[in-house]
Each structure stands twice: as structure tokens, then as C-alpha cells.
Amino acid sequence: MADDPNNMKVGEIAIRVRYPEADQMGVLHHSKYWVYFEMGRTELLRKTGWTYRDVEASGLYLVLSKCACRYIAPAYYDEELILITTVTRMGAARIDHAYELRRKSDGTLLTTAETTLACVDRAGTVQVMPDSIRKFNDA
Amino acid sequence: MADDPNNMKVGEIAIRVRYPEADQMGVLHHSKYWVYFEMGRTELLRKTGWTYRDVEASGLYLVLSKCACRYIAPAYYDEELILITTVTRMGAARIDHAYELRRKSDGTLLTTAETTLACVDRAGTVQVMPDSIRKFNDA
Amino acid sequence: MADDPNNMKVGEIAIRVRYPEADQMGVLHHSKYWVYFEMGRTELLRKTGWTYRDVEASGLYLVLSKCACRYIAPAYYDEELILITTVTRMGAARIDHAYELRRKSDGTLLTTAETTLACVDRAGTVQVMPDSIRKFNDA
Amino acid sequence: MADDPNNMKVGEIAIRVRYPEADQMGVLHHSKYWVYFEMGRTELLRKTGWTYRDVEASGLYLVLSKCACRYIAPAYYDEELILITTVTRMGAARIDHAYELRRKSDGTLLTTAETTLACVDRAGTVQVMPDSIRKFNDA
Numbered sequence: 001m002a003d004d005p006n007n008m009k010v011g012e013i014a015i016r017v018r019y020p021e022a023d024q025m026g027v028l029h030h031s032k033y034w035v036y037f038e039m040g041r042t043e044l045l046r047k048t049g050w051t052y053r054d055v056e057a058s059g060l061y062l063v064l065s066k067c068a069c070r071y072i073a074p075a076y077y078d079e080e081l082i083l084i085t086t087v088t089r090m091g092a093a094r095i096d097h098a099y100e101l102r103r104k105s106d107g108t109l110l111t112t113a114e115t116t117l118a119c120v121d122r123a124g125t126v127q128v129m130p131d132s133i134r135k136f137n138d139a
Numbered sequence: 140m141a142d143d144p145n146n147m148k149v150g151e152i153a154i155r156v157r158y159p160e161a162d163q164m165g166v167l168h169h170s171k172y173w174v175y176f177e178m179g180r181t182e183l184l185r186k187t188g189w190t191y192r193d194v195e196a197s198g199l200y201l202v203l204s205k206c207a208c209r210y211i212a213p214a215y216y217d218e219e220l221i222l223i224t225t226v227t228r229m230g231a232a233r234i235d236h237a238y239e240l241r242r243k244s245d246g247t248l249l250t251t252a253e254t255t256l257a258c259v260d261r262a263g264t265v266q267v268m269p270d271s272i273r274k275f276n277d278a
Numbered sequence: 279m280a281d282d283p284n285n286m287k288v289g290e291i292a293i294r295v296r297y298p299e300a301d302q303m304g305v306l307h308h309s310k311y312w313v314y315f316e317m318g319r320t321e322l323l324r325k326t327g328w329t330y331r332d333v334e335a336s337g338l339y340l341v342l343s344k345c346a347c348r349y350i351a352p353a354y355y356d357e358e359l360i361l362i363t364t365v366t367r368m369g370a371a372r373i374d375h376a377y378e379l380r381r382k383s384d385g386t387l388l389t390t391a392e393t394t395l396a397c398v399d400r401a402g403t404v405q406v407m408p409d410s411i412r413k414f415n416d417a
Numbered sequence: 418m419a420d421d422p423n424n425m426k427v428g429e430i431a432i433r434v435r436y437p438e439a440d441q442m443g444v445l446h447h448s449k450y451w452v453y454f455e456m457g458r459t460e461l462l463r464k465t466g467w468t469y470r471d472v473e474a475s476g477l478y479l480v481l482s483k484c485a486c487r488y489i490a491p492a493y494y495d496e497e498l499i500l501i502t503t504v505t506r507m508g509a510a511r512i513d514h515a516y517e518l519r520r521k522s523d524g525t526l527l528t529t530a531e532t533t534l535a536c537v538d539r540a541g542t543v544q545v546m547p548d549s550i551r552k553f554n555d556a
Contacts, residue, residue, distance in 0.1 A: 025202070038170075056164075061164055068206065
């Protein structure tokens, strides 16, 4: 289950589309999905007892190194959406996630996406991921 | 040449990173690149003598159906960037673009990306692209 | 009480600061507060049984005609904030709101603001507000 | 003249409204004007030979302490706008600006605004403004 509090590899959040996130076509602008996916990662990390704020406070940063998305159906202003975020691969210095965004009312799949994050220090040098994040692996 | 006014398949624009586009890492947030790529497409279309505003006024919309991006090096607040946008494939109802974003001062490649747009009407039904856009093809 | 479901003149929402809403100073960018205030109005309206989406579907729009804000203390990434939105004046074709944004953890007042909205039709002509909104008045 | 390179108290910039800056009413969202006004301040500062990036590199920050805006007429997607930014008052640790935003094609006044910035250090303590900025005063 996406909202199982003991499964640290999968998380579910609800998001309501804000007014300025919809463009003049009346649909969620494609650039805004990436903000939602980042929220999905943030809340998934919070399940481990750490926060991304802690990660940065420790001098590490998780930066996007690649991403891809398929836009299947539009999301509209004020709609409630459900985002499922899954850790699909964990390396020494990278994490891959997959995303499924659905309309809450009827479960319609709106978008699927994948991202790869790299763990770097302030100077941008690749660093081994802290254990607090890598424990996703053992979940 | 990217800025050849007669080549309607390739366009070049300059963009300066705005303050709120940089996040607390001090770098251009990954979601903002998609806004820049859209600006690249907009200005490339303008070369044909049409604008995307005209496209929408005619009842058609070019919507993102898929996208992918590689983030190679960060962009910083107030930096001037050069974006090269290229039409890589033109179908009856779709256009593919490729993007190269570089730092203006030293030419460093920051990001490469690809997108596929579908041509739809207000109801979201796929439509044949207007000739005004398809003439990219013959350029 | 701000969260009294029967008081349609005052509403309270919780908001968590998103990563790209903080700028490179590490604080919520001043432009983003207006998005939060709009969310406060949206949720306050929802208490009346109507939504702003319904308002627009009926052909009316509530557009900002003026606004003012005082920034007292910064909000940081990932902080939980409490926004209290109050209807302070209701005219035939305008609504005034006041806002108080506080840090949830310690109640620190971060920002106060005021806005005036005008009710217009698609063409921008001022219109009398629908009763569904004006009933805030009798709450 | 707003674009007199020797008058460091007044600056003029041109801005084209980007697609995701317009909301589903088809007009520039009210929150985006503040991003434009900040661009106006940034370019005005650049006239003095300094940049805001330099200011931050020196450990100082100019933060918004209050603002007000009147929205007179809407701006639309892809329109070219002209923003005139003026320093109206310079104190030891604050700067006030006024803004006029006009449609380029016909000069229509869209918005007027005022802001007060405070000069602070990283910890948020008020600091005397650097001379490089205060020389606006003598312009």
C-alpha cells in the first residue's frame, strides 16, 4: 500500500491544484508537476524520520540529474490529486524514483514520471548518500 | 546557425536567471527549465510569422505529451544563458523538439532535453497541425 | 475562532513551504505569499458550500484590484504556517480580506496583508457579486 | 527619461509575459507582478555598475519589508510590457521604489506599485546600506 507507514520505499500524498498553477488552457502547467514530484520525495523521506531540511543542514544535497515524464490526461484547477512516489533503485550516490499521479475522484492516471537524483556536497562533488536515506533500501 | 532568421527549425534565445527561479541551493530550480524550453519553442514559432497566441486563437493547442531532461551543470541567479531549440521531427499531429542550454559566458553545456507536443483542440482531441506550423518542415 | 465551520467570514488553513518557494536567501520569496493568500480566500469560500471554480463556471471572476503587505519575519523551507483569512468588508461588487500568517510551531507573526477583489465578468466589466458569496455578510 | 543611462534613480525594462505566468482567466497572475518589479530593481541597480549578486556576495541582502499595488488593467500572455522603476526615497538602511507597468503597444497603464526594502545581513539584522547602492542618492 502506498500509504503504509512502515514501507519507506512508497509514499502517497494528496495535492490540490492551486489557481496560478493552471495556465490559460485551464490545466495544470507541465512545469508544475516537477514541484509535486519533489513534494512526493520530501514526504517519502519524512517517513524515515529524517527531513530533506536535515539533509541540507548536514551539508549534502540531492540534485536532479535526469528526469522524464509522460502526460496522459490533464489536471484542472482545484482538483484533488493523489501522487504515489516509489524508490525504484538506490545506489551509493544516487536514488531513482517513479511517480504516478492520479485524479482522486475517479482514479484516472494523469502522469507517470521517473527521476534520478545525485547526492552532492555544496561544491557539487558527488558524495555517498547518508545512511539515513539509504535505509530506504532495507525497508 | 541557431540564430539564422531563415532557418525555422532552429532558434536561439538569451535568458537571464531571475531571483525567485533560483532555490536555496542558489541554483536554477529544475522545474524552471521547462518554462525556458517553452520560451524557446515560442520564439522559434514566431520566426515563421505566427505566434502561439495565434495558434490558441484558432482553437488549437500544443500540449506536452512527453519530455525528458539531463541536468549536467547548474545555472546560477543572474547568469545569462543561451537556449538553442531545434525541431527534430514533425508529424501530422505532433512536433518533437530538442534543447541545449548553455552558460553564455563560457559556453558550458548545462542541460539537454527533448519534448513531444501533441496538437489538440479545446476538448483535448488530437488534431492535424495547421500548415503555418508544419511549414517548419520545409525550412 | 478562525476554524469555526459556521463562521464564514474567517478561515484558517495550514501550509507547508515548498522547496522552490524559498529563494537563495533560504526564505519564502515575497511573491509566493500572494499564492498563499489566494489559497486562504479559496478555502474560506469553500466553507459557504460554493467553490471559486463554481464562481468562474457561472461566468464571474474575482480579480485583485489592490493589495498591500507587511513582511515582519521570514518563513523558511519546510516550515508549517498557519494563515488566517478574514472578510473585512463586503460591497455590492467588491470584497476586502485581511490576512495573518504565522509560524505554526511558535505562533510568530510573519506577515499581515490586505486585499480588495472586484467582481467582473469575462469582459472585465464590474458585476454585482452573486448571493452565494455575499452570504458571508450574514454569517 | 526612464532609460537615461546616467540617471540611476529611474530605469526602464521590457518584459514579455510568459505562458505559465498567465492564469486560466488568460491574464498575468497578480503574484507575478512582484517578480517583474524585482527585475526592475535588479536592472536599475545594474546601472550603478554593481549587481544584486555582488550585494549578496558582500553578505548583505535587500529584503522586502512592505509593498502595495493597484491593478488597473490586465496584462495578457505574450504581450510586451514596459516597467519603469524609480527610487523614491533612500534612507540609511532602506530604499523605497515606485513602479509603473504599461502595455508597450499603446502605453496603457496596467499597474502601479510601491515597495520598501530593508538592508539586512544574513542573520536578518538591519545594516547600513553600502555606498555602492546609496550613490543612487547623488545621481
